[in-house]
Amino acid sequence: MGESQHTDQTWQREPSPAWDGPAPEELAAVSITAERYSSREFFAKEWDGLWTRAWLLLGRANEIPNPGDYQAEEVGPESFIITRQADGTIRTFYNVCQHRGSRIVFGSDGHVDRFVCPYHSWEYATDGTLVHVRDHEDFSPDPCESLRLAEVRTEEFCGWVWITMDDQAPTLKEFLGPIWDEWLAYQPADWQRVTALTARVPCNWKVIQDNFCESYHLPSVHPQMKETHEENYRYSDFQMAHQGHNRMIMPGATPSRTQLGEDLPLPAQLRERLTHWDLNPDDFVDNPLGARKAIQTQMRKLGPKRGHHHYNNLRDQQFTDSHHYNLFPNCSVTFAADGVLLQRMRPHPTDPEQCLFDHWYYAFSPATDKGIVGAATNIRIDGDQTEHRVFDFGDEPMGLVPDQDLSITAGQQLGMRSRAFRRAVLSGQEARVAHFHKVVDDYIAGRR
């Protein structure tokens, strides 16, 4: 290492592309009251104004590789069937029979030649065509001539399948705005799911998205992170996009600035990461802040040779720093160089005080490399186990960090029932919470 190592201030922000968020006065005008999280009237307005109009991340293309493969996904009162077509494209249908409205598919995934309604056995081809009606001569006219499964607009991006129920919605690319190019750089379409957990949580879906929109809670809710990251969160770089998305970049592969000058060992995780990239951790004991830059340089040099070809698209910062996105309306997506954590909140069909929380991790692990290192921290990774587990929150562990987050959000939902809570008071670090609610309001008011 060079002589400049002791003055290397790698915790400082690096320039990253700016986004075009709202003006501060627009955010200051947002009022976050308790009824947004519990009122059925607000819940209904949200369904009509927002859920039926935004683009929604629904499924994963590489999990339905063959014609006839399907995934069924619920969003509020709706259920959708995503299916692979004979021509290789993907189409999505409302999971409802056009005879008398039965749901057609009840499992979460599978393979069919035809979708057969369990009630009176109407049969639909995987392209939605109604192909068989028992006793069809008893109907007038023949339903096969006029009916088919109702379809929703579907697009694929970065390996995920997205839908919108709104035929007038902008394209997915317009909806994603600055996210489009940033995610594309990682080339994550083939990354494999390594964790898929879904919990039923007793809080409104926005309580969890709010939590993912701020880092103010980190020292309190995740005290284990204080050891290495205490100040990084406070000083993290964040941006907002007028489409409703937020981005926060948190420096990684670096100990806290507050530890400078103290005789602390390198965190074990950082040692492991240095070793993985053929660097000697002992060279950084006196210069822990030099580790981040050294890892970036090594990843740029060795990564493509080890099969990480997408590294050629990434900024140095993307090798080490966690890029955390609040995807409007209902996902939190955290990219590391070789893995992405998707956390998704889905509304309950009828109850504003409940939601579904998905915690899925997708990873890139080239055969030539030694596995997943430097993934976003504190994620439960079960090797290549891809079983999708669904349970009530608290019945099974999801990982330390999500368990900490969800316990706090369930408690917040209880507190917000109190007549003594009027509205949220936000710090500068919580501006993204205001932004999220502003865009929710825009959708409900028909301004989007």
Ligand code: FES
């Ligand atoms: S409701 Fe589906 S066949 Fe009757």
Ligand SMILES: [Fe+2]
């Ligand atoms: Fe958290």
